[in-house]
Amino acid sequence: MNVPMRHAKEAEAYRIGEKLFFFRGGTHDFACATCHSEESKRIRLQDLPNLMAAEGAQKAYTTWPAYRVSQGELRTFEWRLYDCFRQQRFPELVFGSDAAIALTMYLARNANGAAFDAPAIKR
């Protein structure tokens, strides 16, 4: 992973992605950060990566797309964002939208330094 931020638009996308990561809304006040900003947390029995830290972002970002055994489908990283927002009680994330791109930029950049390791198999 070696995501550059030389272009002004790349840097802006990263900053917007970071803001979106902390954006609380919906019926439950959830943001990405609610579940993904601390170490060693889990929801039910599922481990939650800390996406603000290199290790967590690397582990998460570099393993999509992945075959989801529980769904019998190959899923993309963007689909993972879409489904997180569903669970956050937000409306439906549009694929290819600026928010999807900005969040992808934020998380991909945070994952810099790791080896890209997709496709993977997930639960």
Added chain:
Amino acid sequence: MRPYAGLGLLVVTAIVGAGCATAVDESETAAKATAVLKASFKPAGQAGLDRLDQDETQRACSAAAGKAPAKDVAAVIEQANLATIRYPADGKLIGDWKNGERIAQEGRGKQFSDDPKGPVGANCYACHQLSKAELSFGTIGPSLYQYGKLRGNGVEVQRYTFGKIYNSEAFTACSNMPRFGHKGILSEQQIKDVTALLLDPASPVNQ
């Protein structure tokens, strides 16, 4: 509306008060991010775009960016949210712990994929340990095992517990916990039932 009147001003004051280029840039980025967000979602099922309209608490806590908000900001958030709590007219705060357990287990409700007429739970176990028997619990919130056994079952504890479930931000600004009563997630009876799950001496939480 009224309890929030001071909060927007406080957020603005905090940003201006910081008084440097970075702070201005931060608020510009926040405004851009909000515009990007609103253009990037479509309504689905029961989840309309209005869910992206933040109230003052959500805005202030987003600006805190995962950290605890400044003390004066936190005090205003807690005061505004405390004013929203509606205690039951009949004065009874303890419902049926068995229903409370079902509500604590139920993860459905309010997602665009959920049936709007279907059950709405609190999904307490997603984040908290409660009964000893349920091993599938999350760790985002503290363990609540023996919550009532440790605190007793007095009127003050009952009022705090009901109020905490109704609006967690009244007691801890920018808590991760949803405001189940204030945001209309749970009914008054459901909050009574979850209060019973935590405080009833017969509840599995207190064994």
